[in-house]
Amino acid sequence: MTETTDTGGPNEIPPAILFDMDGVVLEGRGTDPSVYERAADAAVESLGVEPTDDQLAGLRAHGYDAVEGHCETLGVDPTEFWRLKERFASEISSGRLQSGRRGVYADADVIRSIASETTTALVSNNRHETVEFVADYFRFPFDAVRGRDPTPAGFRRRKPDPAYLLETLDALDVDDGIYVGDRETDVVAAERAGLEAAYLRRPHNRTRPLPEGSTYELHSLEELLGIVGAAHPS
Ligand SMILES: [Mg+2]
Incomplete structure (x- = not known):
């Protein structure tokens, strides 16, 4: 993990870690x-x-x-x-x-260890029904899940609008933490929501420039274990 800005002093466990879904938990950049x-x-x-x-x-x-x-x-x-x-x-x-046509990244398993150390959530531009399905089907222990509402207004509130992130923070009663995403819009939305942004490298964004405002650059979700002091899942 590369810390791209000096956050000052020893790192404390973030009060919450929020995860984007497509390209972070679910394989591939987005819905086919x-x-x-x-x-x-x-x-x-x-x-x-x-x-x-x-x-x-x-x-x-x-x-x-x-x-x-x-x-x-x-x-x-x-x-x-x-x-x-x-x-x-x-x-x-x-x-x-x-049917297994689309799966989760192998390193998403560490979310289970992270969730035992701090509050976690899944916040996505994808449809809320699908975000809930992913959390349930793969048995991720998220404290909150949020996707877009199935309305035109819900579609317009997608990131980089911070609306869904802010709603989730409100539901969790936290106002600080890290948002892990794979797109520049995730970094922008995180900043607007008052969160630190962790930009995750995946095959589909490997050569993209690091978005301005990224607090961390990750090459695997496993790198998050260090900042919450969790053990690697056995
Ligand atoms: Mg994504």
Whole structure:
């Protein structure tokens, strides 16, 4: 672990360590685009609408703006379409985790040791249903989990907006700690939420410049064991 700024004095155990999910706990940078394509197709079928190829491409893409425009043209409530697409995406994602098509990084096991020393949470831009599923399915002992709400407003509150981090800190009744992420937006959100940012190197961000504002640069989650004084899991 490299400490990129002088935090002064001997390190104390942070009151909380919050983890991003995609690219930190779950393998890969993010949700596979095919998940959103299949989810959009399922929502289209469920609503019984018949979009053109162009409209369908917009509905399938990961983002809200195109969805809103095409839904209005098709006479569908965009919020309702969005809710359905998010629900189907969560179902499809759960299936991919259950079938082993997507797994967790081997070093995520240390979260169990870290959780016995300090408060932990999983805070992600991914859908709340999927974040809860990951915590339950892989039996991580997080004290709190938070993903985005399945609404357009919930989508807009994603990082770098610190909203979900701040809500989680509030729920945990802590106001200090470390957020571990793999993107620049994680570092920005951490700073905005008053947290130290730990930038984790993974294969997909190996050559990216270290984001400005990173307090730590990690090459494995195992490096966190040192700062909480936990033993390596046997
Ligand atoms: Mg991530």
